[in-house]
Amino acid sequence: MRSLSVFLVENHEDTVRYMQLYLEQLGYQVSVAADMGTALREIPNSHCDVLISDIGLPDGDGWQLMEKLGSHRPRFAIAMSGYGSSNDQRKSRAAGYDHHLVKPFIPGALLALLSEAEKSKET
């Protein structure tokens, strides 16, 4: 079992299902939410290490989510979006995300970032 606990916010059913299964298969503890409201309610009690959030959510966006989380922000956060302009990436960084992954991406790209999160947790 890996030490990292991941909170995944994504409203595309198939994507969230397979991402969760894959990460669990690799030993991560995964919690999921399909919208910002649910994420805001559940993240503070989840004590997750990493937040992986889609930027386009049905009731807001991933940038607002980070802002509203305030002190409950996990210490490592990864944004996912179909849009990857320099402006989008800048907004993600300004909101507090460590990385901005442009969809679609290969599973290996996410794993590389999770390894980075694991290393930063150890240090």
Add this chain to the structure above:
Amino acid sequence: MTKRADEVCRLLQKIGLPAVRIEPVSAEVIGANELFSSLANAEALLESRVSFVEGVLPRLAAADRTSWKAAFAKQRPVEVQVGFKSSDGRTLDFEMRSFAVYDQKRRAQSVLCVFISLTTPAFKRICNARLSEGRELERSRVRKELHRGVSQQLLGAAFGCKVLAGRVATLNEELGKEASNLAELVNGAVSELQSLVRSAQIQRERHK
């Protein structure tokens, strides 16, 4: 005349054509323009119509004359683009465009006629701007389709294949390899799409 041109420019800005510059035209043409504006209203006086037919129509190119006559005869809204000819038969170097606002009965409430010189850089700029606006709309549509459809589904498929490959490998080594190959194939498709999305993004940012 300058005052009139300024007024038209302001109206053009309101309807979203800020780049248009009105070329100075003769007072005679401005007069024809105003007459045409009044005629586009179904309530126009017969006197004005006669004045238009006798005073302006003879100076229009034959094809334009026919379309104008038909438009007025049938009292239908007029959306015309005409090339004027001078009294000595020369084709004048400007185009007349009409913008009308209609009421519920499709009667023109007001008409704005604009004279645009066909050879000015301003006119070319408008044409190019419209073309580029069309391209950008199309790019934006494709981008949205990619984001909402293909790219989201492919992302789910890439993770799904990895899950499948992991599970099958525990049951049967050979099938596990096949599933793993399938996952790599999907990863290849993801990479292809990524580079397409990236190059479209670069083009868009350069365009800005």
